[in-house]
Amino acid sequence: MREMIKMIVVLTVLSSFSGGLLAAVRNKTIDRIEVQQLTFVKGPAIQAILEGASNDPIVDRFKLEYEGGEASFFVGVFNGEPAKIAFESAGKGFGGEIGLMVGVDIKADKIIGVGVTTHSETPGVGSKAQTDPSFTKQFQDMDLMSTFQVKTDGGQIDIITGATITSRGVAIGVTQAGALYKSLKPQIEAKLKEFK
């Protein structure tokens, strides 16, 4: 019996120590981890899209809630104006979800760039969506509010050879980004005003 109690006590104490330590470390690191994730996972795409911005878009970000979720918006300041933003979207690809970063010029509602952040497509086939810029370049300067479809489906986007599903996923993702943008535009503009 004594041994039993000792076992329980030791295990409890150890677990609380563990829980306490981890909670403490977690609290200390949580913000940094988020920044790091943004910098290294989404950072490259954001940097590419908002190239030439005078601020650090990863620092200057805000969140907006919408039905069923929350989205982060990264602000790019050009010529002193917070004129362009980048935000996330996703489409379903061949190997799973394709994370997208879509950049838009607020004034014209035109796409300034699309980048793939995360994916699990086949290397050398679907992965070209991320590595081969000529595919995502097609979206540039198009109206974000329009519907994007690959040519196989009767749309305007050329597919990546051998990766129709990936291409379709990206097109759908960008279309969804347009829908989100449309629904949140008022709030975005409000936030940007605050930003100034």
Added chain:
Amino acid sequence: MGDYILLAISCILINNILLAQFLGNCPFLGTSKKMETAVGMSMAVVFVLVLAGVITWMLNTFILQKFGLEYLRTIAFILVIASLVQFVEMFLKKSIPALYAGLGIFLPLITTNCAVMGACLINVNEEYTFMQALVASFAYAVGFGLALILFAGVRERILLARVPKPLQDTSIALVTAGILSLTFFAFKGMV
């Protein structure tokens, strides 16, 4: 249904847990000297991995994610797996002694086997649905068994070859495992 079959094939052959993901190598080298132990270990892994995959998936979805405790995933998973193995061991000993006699010595090895923990983590990282997690866990375990049994066959052969002294045993086994892994390249791109 077709999706699940593709997932299974991919987990067994293309993303083979041992040869492509590098998980579970210690038992791979440790239990492949004899065909008998290889078969025993394979069965034990199938048994535990499927259970562990399902339980950790539920733990992650219904508890950790719900309460924002994902950072405790590692500690939670290892405790679940360790207790699960204990439990399975006790259960088998009591109710299916014949199976226990076969699997018994392999069960404790599995607690500290990367394959089980790794497969559970992959299930969660890939954000699989419950069914996908179930299929993937089973397929990973089958892939583990397949590789282990094929490897044991080749190792039994090599045991009798005139392998130079410094290469004997683990060293030549690793080289062979490399060739085995190369062989699985044949299945690349098939799914």
Added chain:
Amino acid sequence: MNSQKKLIVSHAPFLHIGSGITERNLHIIYAALPALLLGGLFRFGIPAIGVVCLSVSTAMLWELLMNRAMKRPVSVGDGNAALIGLLLAMLLPATAPWWLVITGTFVAIVIGKQIFGGIGGNAFNPVALSVAILMVSWKDYFDFNGMLMNYDPDFIMAYPLATLKNFGVSGIEQYSISDFLLGRQSGGIGATFGIGLLLGGAYLIMRGFIRWEISIAYLAGVFVTALLFNLTDPTRYADPFFHIFTGYTLIGAFFLATEDSSSPVNFIPMLIYGAAGGLMTILIRNIGAYIDGTVLAILVINLINPLLDKIRPKAMGKVV
């Protein structure tokens, strides 16, 4: 019980049929010559001769170095190293750079053969292993289209299997089987000349240096699998004859799959082994990632060989 003359005391039997390893290897080399000389060296010229010489000589050199390093009797003379070098060269493009050849023979002799204890110990075909490793590392040399720049022949020099992979069946209509048989195609130095390989294979089978069951089952496996694919969708999958006479199929059937140490010896296992090899070859070509699946398919069947060995006739008087 003393005797004036020293007699030899040894064990039965006191006769031997007269076969030998050196003889065996030499005959396999002879069998490879038609395809090599007429199909390879004649067509691809000086660079091909260079590759063959380098390959054979370095293979023998590695063998010698390993014999020395392992303090074993020198086994270069048995011809196996030369054979491995020759077969490797026959699979390489004529434009292979020198370092590719040397790396190839190193892998084949040292990793593939010697560290497993030399001849007879290897569980995998050393040549197939070596080519697979080279192919994984330097893919471009094995689509053979790199040779296009160096030659200006009167036939289509694009590698048929690469064309098939990239352009589908519509791309391969320009080729003809008779060209393949006459060696009028691109490919490994000794792998293009269909008639030569068939002759060599027939010689080996007739003389009993290879087990015919394996070669025939392999070719049958290729044929049937390719036919099934072809029947399901003739616009995507090429016909079986195309698959048999291009790429490494023939050299694989007669010279690679039949390697002694890594293949089974009983009848049913030989049939399964060969057929599985043919099946894998076509699977890789038609739905896999690689242009030619032969060498990887052979490694796959090498891998299942120990399990196939468990299928065997019941020994006389065995009590079960």
Added chain:
Amino acid sequence: MIKRSFFGFTTPRIQYLPMPGQVTTPAPLKRPDNVTLLVPCPAGDVDDKLVQIGDHVKSGQKISLTSAPGAYGIASLSGTLSAIDRFPGEAGREYTAVTITAAEAETLDNAFEDRSEPTLENAAAFLACAPGAPSFEPFTEPDKPIHTIIVNGMDQDLLVMTAQYTLAFRMADIQAGIKFLKAVTGVENIVLATPRDAMHGYGEIGASVMTMDATYPSGLPKLIAQKVLEKEIPNGKSFQDMGVCFFTAEAVASIGRAFSDRQIPFEKTITFIDKQGNRSLISARIGTPIADILKEYQVSLEEKDRIIIGGPMTGHSIFSTQYPVQPFTDAILLQDHGDIALTSDYPCINCGDCVRMCPARIQVNLLVRFLEAGFYEEAAEAYDLSACLECGICSYVCVSKIPIFQYIRLAKHELGRVASEETATEEATDE
């Protein structure tokens, strides 16, 4: 001999060579100066009340070394016992070598005349050393009764023609032998195994005739027994367990001659094969040193030549020309040092030739790996070592020239030794 044919995809058939037409009677050897009888008992056990150096013996006289029933030899020469020595035989067996130096005159012993009733006791007590070495031991075990006697008219090995000669020219003796065998043993079912091409009318011989294929190794006892019994003999079972027992044709002829002439025969028919491969038949007294035969045939031995007792596939080579002719010495084969088949140190290359040829369907390619590594128990358990007929074909065809047959005999020998040691310790602990 049979070399690899040009066309290798069929398995080579190894044929027993028929006896050349001109051979009719074996050439008798001239009387030796001394003979050496090998008696199966350790030299230390010799009872000097029964036998001593200096004793005079007559030809055909029984020389008992101990009171045990089997420990005797039959003098094949009249003279004086000049030496009684230890003689280490094959496979660790112990013999005692009894040497008789010839006296001037040849006198015949007549002890057997009084005991020539065809009974089992008489046969066992006098005929065990007759040419062909008939063994009556199987009939002394009541719990394992013998129901079939097989008279083996097949030569055990290639080139040998002793049995062929006996069948062709001593049919009357065989016939008489069969009659006496029935009387001695009480077994009615007697089968004569003959080569296919020896199938000519024997008339009524008192035994059924079974013809065997003329392809090696069909003359090995196990294959004959299986054909007679029409089933495979399970591994680990002896002929005795299956109720069969073997006599060579010559042994049966000896029995026939002994009981009809009331005299124990001691002239052995031997196939003599010289270095050029010429085969002849000789008739020599049991115990004659091989050196005498070599001298008579004017054979000159070179350094590193080989003398083989038995045939080329299964015989034993010997180290001394003083080795005597024994009751079972069917053949003496000389081999020039130039023709000696070399063995090599190469590993098995898995060519499969041995597997295709093995009459016992053994996976020799796998078996040999275990034997080389010394894993005899695994070899026996998983790779059917015990099924081996000891025909030697696997070694004969092996591309790597591995001494497989030697490994097999060694492995069986070792396993037998271990097993007998185990039973010995078990018995010791039981007591």
Added chain:
Amino acid sequence: MAKSIAQEFTKGLWEEIPPFRLVLGLCPVLAVTKTVENGIGMGLATTFVLVCSNILVSSLRKVIPGKVRIACFIIIIATFVTVVELVMQAFTYPLFLKLGIFIPLIVVNCVVLGRSEAFAFKNGVVRSLADGLGIGIGFTLALAALGAVRELFGNGTLTIWETPIQIFGPAFQPFTFMVEAPGAFICLGLMLCLMNLVSSK
């Protein structure tokens, strides 16, 4: 029996260097050694866990009941693994991404659990510290060496910290097999052979 503290430390560098001598903890060794940097990172992370858990286990060894010791070890190890996970995410995120699930898998690395069980539970704090540090650094060295060989031949570069250094010049076409999965096995096998050769001399 009685080894000095220094010996406890140095034994991990050669005599008992994992994974060569103790054939344990192979998975990270094979999986993350595509570059030197990955190898070192993985090694240091493991060392951290090894040292911390060794210290804690040895200081608590009188308190922990024998029956539940494995459970206690696992809790302790898992705690430190999680600390490393969080810290690496916060400070060396790219490295964390490359090492992937092998960081959380330190928890099942038998080298770590093995040292707790075989050494720390039976020895004092200072000895356990020396032992953990020695084994950890040995492990790091092994990973770095394997990483160096594979990266050099497989990519023609060496990466110590973030930027790869070209070694063979631009004309070099790398032997990519070496950075693929099979290359890892074969390379480790041959290094083990080399190691056996050296120590048999």
